[in-house]
Amino acid sequence: MAEATWQLTEELDPTSEVMSLQMGPSHPATHGTIKFNLKLDGEKILNCDVEIGYLHRGFEKMCEQRTWNHVVPYTDRLNYASPLINNVAFALAAEKLLELQVPDRCQYIRMIMSEVSRITDHLTCLGMSATEAGAISVGFYMLEARETLYDLVTAVTGARLTVSYDRVGGVTQDLPEGFADQVRRAFTAIRQILADCDKLLSKNRIFIERMSGIGVMSKEDAISYGVTGPLLRASGVAYDVRKAQPYLFYDRMDFDVPTGTQGDNYDRFTVRFEELRQSMRIIEQALTQLPPGPVRVDDPHITLPQKKDVYGNIEGLMNHFKLVIEGVKIPRGEVYLSVEGANGELGFYLVSDGSGRPYRVRVRPPCFFGMAALGHMLKGYLISDIITTFGMINMIGGECDR
């Protein structure tokens, strides 16, 4: 290490030793491959150096070798707790480069599926964190709630996790029949489960003492570290990309942005918990407003033609061939577009050189910034606080390490 980041202070017993402890990279209490190089005084953390990169797969390099639509399955594997939001963000950025307006129904479907994904992501984060803090039944309840949503996702996309639902210019298929009813049934179940979890946790002294006043981060530090999403809102800044720079039709939706006051783990938990309810509100409003119509643009240079044209006439066959082999031709240019991911601002910076392949794909992974701030958040707390604080950052290896 280039700098000595811990010093012996007067409060330390001069006879005591500073212990170095390496926690991870494969530790049973951290969900995700991550290493903490700790300097400890007893149980107190003097310094925590976080090492990431164990799940680096060269996402950005891979994207440069493929056509634009081939990138979509890779984005599934960024934040695999909310793959649909990644799909939407990439498709929106590519469409902005094309200056393409996709049909309204497609925008609404994207918004609904993004919010479904946000709920699954938050349920994963909250359930796992509660489990790690000892409330294991809450973890099971939340996984049960998540399962009802995965059923929805499966009905729409055909897969639980590797959904690849969006394309440049639209989505792969329309919502299935009876989708609204299925959502209604799922939400009734989820609301019941959330009420149960609320009862289990909100007056639970063990849980509150594990979470409250732990991992505190001030507003200024949070912004300086580039932390966004629930972590920033828990610190008291009502910054939400859906409100600040509305994309899709979020400007037509009525929802609240919950904020915290302390900036501790308990606030992070409650902010996420409240966002579950807000996401359900958005989905219910979007379902009532959902207009009929096509779900992708009808442009042979961008979306695949109908199968009957591919097999029935030469133009259809040519268009299909050109799109599959050469890909969508996106004009030269660059764009940065961000959406509100489940963990914060998820940004795509795309550079196109006019060929069918991206010249550069850069992802702004929200949890990368949370991980950068983790060492700062943990200073002065105990070893056991690592687990809850790390859980609340909700680091997803696929996204953080790319």
Added chain:
Amino acid sequence: MAETGLIAKVEAACPGKITESSSQHGNETVVINRDDALDVLTTLKDDPQFAFNLLADLTAVDFFGQEPRFEVVYHLQSVGLNHRLRVKIRVPEDEATVPSVSSLWKSANWLEREVWDMFGIRFADHPDLRRILMYEEFRGHPLRKDYPVQRRQPLVEERDPVNDPWPKR
């Protein structure tokens, strides 16, 4: 969201330091020289009419075969005023160094480490410029366009799982 005239305001606040500016797809971009980088970025962060308190992203693009080869790209965001700006610095390959902004934004620390790791661009006065995603033994910088996609640098010898499923004793 893109406030009209943001570029004009930046040019007025940093006279003669903006070498190029453009606006595409609602993203406003200014290009600055490396020597002015700290001055301009400090102004953008501290001047209340800009107040870019969030460094949303810091990355680089390798324009292999062009001169200067690299572009270091900053995406700034103001949480209070809700506007965005992209700032670019072009650096040549033989002198790929830019001043570190980790004293202005704490998020720059890890972001600059990543750009160093992936592109081999150095950041002067960075407190701790180590690799972040790759391991220390790794040679080269994978996101450079002249780094072959197929090159492998395994730390332990790779085995053929079909023909040689178990290690030799």
